[in-house]
Amino acid sequence: MIEPDGHFCSDCAVRATAVCSSLDRAELKEFERLGRRVSFAAGETVFSEEDITTSFYNLLEGVMRLYKLLPDGRRQIVDFALPGDFLGMNIAGRHNFSADAIGAVTVCQFAKTAFGRFVEDRPHLLRQINELAIRELSQARDHLVLLGRRSAEEKVATFLLNWRARLVSLRGSSDTVPLPMNRQDIADYLGLTIETVSRTFTRLERLGVIEIIQGGISLLDPARAKALAAA
Template sequence: MQQRHSPFDIGRIAGLSPAQERERGEAGSPCGACSVRHLTFCAPLGEEEFDHVTRIVQNVELHPGDPLFDEGEEATHLYSVTAGAVKVYKLLPDGRRQIIGFLFAGDFLGLAADESYAYSAEAVTHASLCRFPRRKLEALLERFPRMERRLLGMASHELAVAQEQMLLLGRKTAREKIASFLLTLGQRSAYRGQAANPVSVPMSRNDIGDYLGLTTETVSRTFTQLRQSGLIALLPAGRVELLEIDALRSIAEGS
């Protein structure tokens, strides 16, 4: 594919298990049982287009902490998350880590303007992903414009998310950042057809800090303050109940 596809690399999209060919469902398609197809770039595809995609896809399973790829590694594959959570990050010159995003079911990653990945990716939870050979997928994008348009739309959305993160890092207080983060997680859960409240927060306090530009101690203290104020409740299994959504929105907006 030609350089014209470089806008897809927006700098955000966070031991790799051996790829396995996906089992074929009743309809003969390895993707026939996919429950998140409506969220992925496959959503608008017709049967002919979808059939070509299923011929090149492989399944990858990751355990928490497993790396998917490293920054600077040759970008030979692209990925679509089908379950679980993945974090993407960059290592700063001073050795610190800046998490630039958390990806969930339906999110796409690995798009690159050149031959190498612009960031590293690692599983937050047990995660399942579809893996596509980059050259073969690029050939399909050339052949089927609807796939290309879908990816462009997803890239545009990720650009908006990246711009929102810049606002979080640059102008908001710790309290405003955490409130914004929780509300955004709820919105993303609703988009995936899951419960928006309680919010699933599978990442560690350290990961949240590396995403929002806060220390782990500040993240923990802010969660405690919001809980003591009656705005949230901390539930088992990494869930957070938003008790006063309007108040949290006001905090997030700095009002």
């Protein structure tokens, strides 16, 4: 874990999509003093399920896997976090999932108590947090629907299209879709085996829907992918 010397909210690359986007310049200066920038190496745990919540995290760089461990030891990935996502807020006072770094990750970490005091006098920031919570709830419901779909092709096609859509705000529209997560991560997210995921990627490539490239895929036939996802 590395903590660089200082950080500047005004220069933050994800400010437009982050929880702090509603703050004015004076508020941003005060907000800046609350946080510290922390980096995590690939595979390092940012926080663990059932740990007492002492901090919140705004993801600045990299991708994180968010997951729960089932009683039999299996892992269910509930989401992949991207820059701009705000993590750690919950009702119970304990983290309800774990978060690991996929590749190098940088977050802005806020102490829970200080952050709570800052939010109390700023209803516009509270509204922003509520909007993020509603968006997360909607994504969780979409994931439940995805897990209930019947075919592996549907699941993989839907995942690729949704992931591509999420990357638009960060990278712009592109048919080249980087996949920083590995096949096991995708399997644990979709409720499939790694063998099924690998076979499905190969089948989609054979059908001319995608091309598997280094570090991701190229979406060759978006219309066909949408048809598969909606089947």
